[in-house]
Amino acid sequence: MALTYSVSGGIQMLLVGGLLYSIGLLFYRLFFHPLRKIPGPWYAAATSWYEFYYDVVLDGQLVRQYPILHDKYGPVIRISPDRIHVSDPSFFREVYANNSRYLKDSGFYQAFGTLKYSIVMLIDPEEHKQRRNTVKSLFSTRQMDQLAPSILDVVRRAMNRAQRSYDGGAPLNIQALWSSVTAGLNMTGGGKSFAKLYKDEEMPPFLDAMTKFADNFLLTKHFPLMNRLAVGLPMSIAGMIIPGFAAFRKQCSEWIGEIEEKQAKGLTTASDGRPTYFDLLLRSNAKMPNGLNREALVDEAFVLCFAGTDTTGIGLSLGTYYLLKNPEKLNKMLDELKTVKTNAEGLFEYRELCNLPYLVKILRLSSPVPGITPRRVPAGGVYVAGHFLTGGSTVSQAIRTIHDNPDIFPEPERFIPERWLGENGWELEKWFVPFSKGTRACIGLNVAYTEMYLCLANLFTRFNMSLYKTDDNTTQWADGPAARIRESVKVNIDSIKM
Known part of the structure; x- marks a missing residue:
């Protein structure tokens, strides 16, 4: 009896203690926290469950809430107990500038545990600079001339897939096709044989695991411990915790194993003589006393491909959608392409497409990463729009709030490539930030542009296409590690032009 009473009394004490702690924490966040004067919903200031609700329960809708909240509370809002969101283009340029004092937020980028060693997640500017300098030659404009033939090889495969769809009279899931194209190119850039990635030119098997992980990414943002648990568990159990994560990471680990085996044989370049991403990293490792360990290499493989x-x-998929939805814009692009010469196969080469405005600016409407990239306010704090942000607090500005800003882009929801052709075109360029800005901008943006040039130009000049069960409703976007849409973009291949 005494033991039972003691146990039940202990449980009651724990419950009461937990309740008192929660009340005290709530009281502190609302009335004593350094960010207490920042406007915003009181429940967002009180608990991170507000973010969780829009991120996880409503599946990636938090970014869509930002304009609503900013309209109500102003350009600076407190979106969770310790995080500020700002909607101010000039502040964006300050935060995401070259050599910015606003460092990446370790609470966000290092929380994913098993990905923390990749170049994207590195916090220290010097460590990032060293890693970037090691591999940046692979992503230079000059390197695109050498990479373009590999991209054209993938374009040929994509066109063969479209041809088969036409021959069979079946709709084509062009989003799956574009994902296969981009995944194949990323894997070959890391040293994987493209031919081995595909069977009958269908989607690479690892894409399913990658997609499942993307769909659960925001859950791991709020519960990062799930990543660490998933890696150490049997695949069948890990797949239930975070679908796709463990399977994809296992494939990345096997990929690194193949590269290490190749290096052990003295093979330090791809078959065409070019060093791959991991050839450069391992070459750099040999010169450093403390190089990257295997876990760090797996992290790089994971992030490089993902x-x-x-x-x-997603840029290619929604670009296809916008062009087919706006035939007058498509016709202008096709007229422009008629002025560009093709090679002996009738395919466009990269250098011939570099300055055509219709092929890249579609990224503004299809912002590949619409959400936040959090930064830490430097020591001493800063004033933004009359509000003081304390040093060490977390601040962010979603890329989508730049691209959807009507003061910069009138009628931002409309697909208007012509806006880039007028006298204000160069002025708009500084607000075109699909891959962020500054020294921490996406290192692969030149590769992305090259892929988009070659894929869209060659496919649209070879085939007449129309949308199939794809409209504004099915293409509604949601946040994630990259933008996601409700349903894949699908097309009919109506006829062949040449």
Whole structure:
């Protein structure tokens, strides 16, 4: 009896203690927290469950809330107990500038545990600079001339897939096709044989695991411990915790194993003589006393493939949608392409397409990464729109709030490539930030542009297409590690032009 009473009394004490702690924490956040004077919903200031609700329960809708909240509370809002969101283009340029004092937020970028060693997640500017300098030659404009033939090889495969769809009279899931294209290119850039990635030119098997992980990414943002648990568990159990994550990471680990085996044989370049991403990293390792360990290499493989696949893939998919939805814009692009010469196969080469405005600016409407990239306010704090942000607090500005700003882009929801052709075109360029800005901008943006040039130009000049069960409703976007849409973009291949 005494033991039972003691146990029940202990449980009651824990419950009461937990309740008192929660009340005290709530009281502190609302009335004593350094960010207490920042406007915003009181329940967002009180608990991170507000973010969780829009991120997870409503599946990536928090970014869509920002304009609503800013309209109500002003350009600076407190979106969670410790995080500020700003909607101010000039502040964006300050935060995401070259050599910015606003460092990446370790609470966000290092929380994912098993990805923390990748170049995207690095916090220290010097460490990032060293890693970037090691591999930046692979992503230079000059390197695109050498990479373009590999991209054209992928374009040929994509066109063969479209041809088969036409021959069979079946709709084509062009979003899956573009994802296959971008994934294949990212993997070959890392040293994987493109031919081995595909069977009968269908979607690479790892894309399913990658897609499942993307769909659960925001859940792991709020519960990062799930990543660490998933890696150490049997695949069948890990797949239930975070669908796709463990399977995809296992494939990345096997990929690194193949590269290490190749290096052990003295093979330090791809078959065409070019060093791959991991050849350069391992070459750099040999010169450093403390190089990257295997876990860090797996992190790089994971992020290299994931980031390059989803971002460019969604840009190509929605670009296809906007062009088919706006035939007058498509016709202008096709007229422009008629002035450009093709090679002996009738395909466009990269250098011939570099300055055509219709091929890249569609990224503004299809912002590949619409959400936040959090930064830490530097020591001493800053004033933004009359509000003081304390040093060390977390601040962000979603890319989508730049691209959807009507003061910069009138009628931002409309697909208007012509806006880039007028006298204000160069002025708009500084607000065109699909891959962020500054020294921490996406290192692969030149690759993304090259893929988009070659894929869209060649496919649209070879085939007449129309949308199939795809409209504004099915293409509603949601946030994630990259933008996601409700249903894949699908097309009919109506006829062949040449």
